[in-house]
Amino acid sequence: MAVECNDQWRNFLGKHELFVKLRQNVEAEVLRSNRTLNKNLFFCLDDDFFAWDEKNSVLYTTSLRNLNTENPELSDFKTLLCINPPLFEVDYLLVNPSQHYVALIGAKGLTVLALPKRWGKRSEFEGGKSKINCKLYSLKDPHSPVRTLSLSQSEEQSMSNARGSSYTASLGEVAVAFDFGPLVEVSPVLLGQKGKANLFAYPLYILYENGETSLTYVSISHSNVNIGRLQGPLPMYPPAEDNYGYYACAILCLSHVPNVLVIATESGLLYHCVVLEAEEDDDQTFTESWDSKLELVPSLYVFECVTLELALKLAPGEDEQLESDFTCPIKLHRDPLCNIRYHCTHEAGVHTVGLMWISKLQKYIHSGDEDKDSLQELAAEQKCIVEHILCTKPLPCRQSSPIKGFLIVPDLSLGATLVCVTSTYECIPRPILTVVRPSSPPLLCSEEDRGPVTSPLKALASDSFEKHIRNILSRVSANPVFIRSSDKDNAPPPQECLQLLSRATQVFREEYILKQDLAREEIQRR
Structure with a gap:
């Protein structure tokens, strides 16, 4: 039985009262912190959506399934209060595998929040209370780590203070x-x-x-x-x-x-x-x-x-040198639905990478070929697919607008979705099960002893032609969603807007129209 997908929630999530409360804190957060690093203050457990409020140090949660009804409940959300809120600025939220604890991670500290118990008809937190007190655990007091692993090369180096390790840091x-x-x-x-x-x-x-x-x-x-x-x-x-x-x-x-x-x-x-x-x-x-x-x-x-295309590649000109000089830390996220795909977040946007050669690599490993040099030939056959999802630095000379959140909705009944939250708490949901997905197992009707006997050469020709068309239509670049800086007084001049428009037009012409024309000509020849 197929899973019925309803994606109505994607249109209503950004309008939810939860995001309305978060948008009220934007000005206060800008005054509170001058750092421009991207954060990840959102996560999803099944159909439950969670968001961290930086100003009030509370965790909001709502059910995405309630947004798929005829009358979406845009004001229904729960507030998880912290009995002893963290004194540091939280940058990332990390859920443990059992989904009972959430790590609140910042540059100056780390603490663990215990999620409340679920019960009741809908299996809600503490039966559906609107406000719930949650306890936070420190990693040092009153508990202590079971074991501590030193990541340095020597035991003496791990015991030295920060000033003594400056020489090691300079060497990388x-x-x-x-x-x-x-x-x-x-x-x-x-x-x-x-x-x-x-x-x-x-x-x-x-x-x-x-x-x-x-x-x-x-x-x-x-x-x-x-x-x-x-x-x-x-x-x-x-x-x-x-x-x-x-x-x-x-x-x-x-x-x-x-x-x-x-x-x-x-x-x-x-x-x-x-x-x-x-x-x-x-x-x-x-x-x-x-x-x-x-x-x-x-x-x-x-x-x-x-x-990765951190800053968009515009037409050659004065900005070409600026593009190559832009660097920023990158965060890697595994995909809970597809093990051949992962995601990259950074100050300038979001990328998705699909490793389409994994299946061929596994066949090569199981074949027993011990020649490492032949791996290079295998790598040349099929490259990975990189998709530029979101760009928060469309122009090299402009300041980036780092994202506040990135998550994957794992519930297939809601539709596998990638959700990005911008610095102004704008919600951008996007379906992700498109091109990059694991290969399906063979059907029983595809066995060799079923159906009429076909010529091996004909089957080979059919498969090779289909792959040939797919290779023609494959894209190496795309137009991401553009998000400019939240500074309304610093709007880009018309000349820079024209560069973005020319770049988008060029991508559509080269990656879509021209390749579709080539594919049509190949099909007509056949």
């Missing part, structure tokens, strides 16, 4: 991001344990500002937490003179076989790396943190490199 040897991989079976030696039986642990990939990546394993059980020694840096293939760039800022592990690491730099470069198991004949150099008696360290094969 400071950890800037980390991410966990899926649960794997590893040797107990990697966790500092004795015994012959393998243990289950989570690989932890740690990224440093100089672009190097280290690895350790974390085993979590009911009795204790075991953390292995730091291994690395992981060798990267094929070798590069600049070690694949500096100013790395984010890392994301996509759960595949093998794992795929996404490494982002502040200049907009994305490296898609395949984690390959170590081989005895690999030429590896071991650092002090690596014990040669242990298993060999895995390696990273840079499958492809992608450059």
Whole structure:
């Protein structure tokens, strides 16, 4: 039975009373903070939408399903009050896997909010109360961490103060991001344990500002937490003179076989790396943190490199040099609905990246081909798809307008939707299940012993022609949604508006009209 999708809520979400209250705080938030970093103050659990109020330090929540009725309830929302609100400015909200706790993360602190219990006919928080008190937990008082993992290369370095680590920071040897991989079976030696039986642990990939990546394993059980020694840096293939760039800022592990690491730099470069198991004949150099008696360290094969269009590429002119100089930190978000797609948020907008070559890579790995050089040929066959969703810096000479929120609505009955919230709390929902989606399993009627027998050459010709048409229609760029700065007195002059219009017209002509004409000619020839 197909899931019936109703997307009426997309038109009413931005008009909800929840956003009306948030828009009233825009002027106060500008006076309170002068930082221009993008934030993520929204998240979604099933059909429940959550928003953090920076001024009042409360969490609002409403049901998106109530907006799909004949009479949408635009004023119905709940307020989760903080008994001991955080004293720092909150930048990000992060929900734990059990969906019972929300981490409030800021540049000067971190605390955990416990979501209230659900009960009643509609399974609402505390039976549907309009205002609910929630407790916040500190990570130090009265509790203390079970284990602390040092991300530095030496124990002495982790104990030094911030002033003493300035030399290490200048060399880019400071950890800037980390991410966990899926649960794997590893040797107990990697966790500092004795015994012959393998243990289950989570690989932890740690990224440093100089672009190097280290690895350790974390085993979590009911009795204790075991953390292995730091291994690395992981060798990267094929070798590069600049070690694949500096100013790395984010890392994301996509759960595949093998794992795929996404490494982002502040200049907009994305490296898609395949984690390959170590081989005895690999030429590896071991650092002090690596014990040669242990298993060999895995390696990273840079499958492809992608450059994000942080600032729009306009016609060549005086602004061309400004475009290449713009840099900003990038945040990577995994997609809860599609494991071959992830999203990038930064000061200048939002991008979506789809790794269409994952299925071919897995077939190549399972084939048993041990030649790493043939991976380069595989990478040249099919590139990833990059879609520019939102642009908050349409002109290089203008100030960016960082977003306040980014989330994915996972409920398929509401329609898989990407929601962006601008700095002025304008809500921009957009459907995402379009081109990038995982391949569907084969149907039973597609088996070779079913149906009439067809010629293999005819089937091959049909498939190749369809792929040929798809390749012609594939786009390499698109026109994103433009959001200018909230400063109404600093409107762009007509000359800059003309540049944006010319750029949009050129994209429509080259990526849509011309490619459709080429596809029509190919079909007519056939």
